[in-house]
Amino acid sequence: MNDIDVAIVGLGLAGSATAWALSRRGRSVAAFEAYGPGHRRGSSHGRARIFRRAYLDPLYVDLTGRAGRLWEELNASAGEPLLTRTGGVDHGPGREPERMAALLRDHGVAAELLDPAEAAHRWPGVRFTGPVVFDPEGGVLDPEATMAALARLAAEAGAHLAYDTPIRALEPDPTGVLLHTDEETWHARTVVVAAGGWTGPLLDGLVPLPPLSVTQQQVFFFDRTDPGPWPTIVHGETTLDVYALPEGPYLKFGAHVGGTATTADDRDFVVDPAARESAIAYARTWLPGVDPEPRAELTCLYTSTPDEDFVLDRRGPFVVCSACSGHGAKFTPLIGELAADLVDGRPPIARFALR
Ligand SMILES: Cc1cc2nc3c(=O)[nH]c(=O)nc-3n(C[C@H](O)[C@H](O)[C@H](O)COP(=O)(O)OP(=O)(O)OC[C@H]3O[C@@H](n4cnc5c(N)ncnc54)[C@H](O)[C@@H]3O)c2cc1C
The missing domain is CATH 3.50.50.60 (FAD/NAD(P)-binding domain)
Structure with a gap:
């Protein structure tokens, strides 16, 4: 043995x-x-996955700082850029931009709080209707x-x-x-x-x-028609909790909630048509810099605690x-x-x- x-x-x-x-x-x-x-x-x-310091919870702001330093070491050990800093934006009342900007600054992040016009000028591919937090340490891994x-x-x-x-x-x-x-x-x-x-x-x-719920999530890939720059995006409105990030020529988009309960062995790998419709509707409203018909889509598993x-x-x-x-x-x-x-x-x- x-x-x-x-x-x-x-x-x-x-x-x-x-x-x-x-x-x-x-x-x-x-x-x-x-x-x-x-x-x-x-x-x-x-x-592609989002790296960000932008959490509303001090524990995670602290842990992302530790993780960020370890990513720099890992990039050096690997000899390739596994995490690329694009900067990240958070917007929508669900992201509490003023509180988030203050929390990030308290943790030493050079976060900026922008009004929607300034943000739209910097990132014309995205529609903003309220204050926006820019996290310069955000990026894509x-x-x-x-x-x-x-x-x-x-x-x-x-x-x-x-x-x-x-x-x-x-x-x-x-x-x-x-x-x-x-x-x-x-x-x-x-x-x-x-x-x-x-x-x-x-x-x-x-x-x-603890209870671990396994859900099948889906992500959609939109062609980017605006040349950018493209940050990572987290957007929280009353009925929205979504994210987007550049991946190659695409903007990858997903909803954080609303997956289908399943198990790791029994999932069907089929994209939910209602989720696709929601993604298209979201892109039409909030992402003027993409073609709102997804170019590709796939499913992925979340394993979540309550x-x-x-x-x-x-x-x-x-x-x-x-x-x-x-x-x-x-x-x-x-x-x-x-x-x-x-x-x-x-x-x-x-x-x-x-x-
Ligand atoms: C759609 C989607 C978008 C996401 N976006 C982000 C993001 O933007 N930013 C972010 O920070 N996080 C994001 N996440 C979360 C992140 O991807 C996960 O937290 C991470 O991938 C979890 O990795 P893991 O190793 O725990 O699980 P897994 O990647 O599932 O790895 C578990 C592995 O265990 C293996 N395994 C299971 N049972 C056995 C066995 N009996 N014997 C041997 N091997 C076994 C499996 O085959 C599997 O490879 C996202 C997740 C999804 C699904």
């Missing part, structure tokens, strides 16, 4: 970052991924390039990475956990479960988790690393460090603790 210090289940953004963080701390690491690199069944596929870089760095630091290798069962034993694949059994003293939408079923009966906080804590030999709730990508290198801290016996961030 293969014996290892730490095993990781799942090589999405969270598991890949954990593999690198642990292997560069000198741990012997084996990581298992059920599918191939860049597969589209989880939460981390595609080429590339998840597939990030996972590939993290896997390469982890392997260079000695990690064993096994793709197309589902863990069929986790079985605690007196000195750790047995991990059963189709072919063999591994033993690890600690297991980090970074299994996204599969976390609940995998840990059923092993670790009591309050959208992450779950990052340890029970016995199991470290639970569930960092999605639709906003985890921006924290990727920090998630790896926090999961590695838990493996090293450090306490969790209180809000991410298991109860």
Whole structure:
């Protein structure tokens, strides 16, 4: 039987970052991924996610600062720009622009509060009707390039990475956990479960988790007709909670709420026609700089807690690393460090603790 210090289940953004963080701390690491690199069944596929400091919650403003510094280190270690700073805008009453600008400035972010005319002059592809916060640290990260870089760095630091290798069962034993694949059994003293939408079923009966709801979300890609510049965009109106970001020649657009409840294994990958209609209507009203007929679309999974906080804590030999709730990508290198801290016996961030 293969014996290892730490095993990781799942090589999405969270598991890949954990593999690198642990292997560069000198741990012997084996990581298992059920599918191939860049597969589209989880939460981390595609080429663009928003990085932003712009949260209305001081905890996340602080954590985005830590994550941002780690992204700069990761960019340097990878030798490529995995996070590109485009700047980001937040607008609409749901984003409380005045309070957000003050909070960001309190945390050392050089945020600007703009009136709608100034904002429209800077970003003619977007329609603004009220105050706008500009977060100069906002940007776009590339998840597939990030996972590939993290896997390469982890392997260079000695990690064993096994793709197309589902863990069929986790079985605690007196000195750790047995991990059963189709072919063999591994033993690890600690297991980090970074299994996204599969976390609940995998840990059923092993670790009591908060309710984790798995939803199928959809995103749409509009051709950009305005040359830009294009920032990342988060827009909250009474009935709107949407985001958009440049990805190649497109503007990627999605609604943060309104996914379809599913499970990671039973989802149908079919885009909801009502969501497509809403996306088109949104683009017609709010995005004068795009062609409102989507050029492409795809589905993706959210695994969410009721309050959208992450779950990052340890029970016995199991470290639970569930960092999605639709906003985890921006924290990727920090998630790896926090999961590695838990493996090293450090306490969790209180809000991410298991109860
Ligand atoms: C449409 C959409 C838009 C988003 N936009 C943003 C954004 O703009 N900014 C942002 O910060 N975040 C965003 N997010 C959230 C972010 O993408 C997620 O937080 C992140 O991808 C979660 O990664 P993960 O590693 O936890 O999960 P996953 O990527 O799902 O990885 C889990 C992995 O575990 C594997 N696995 C499961 N079970 C097993 C098993 N038994 N054995 C082996 N492997 C297993 C799976 O195959 C999978 O690869 C978005 C998410 C979606 C869906």
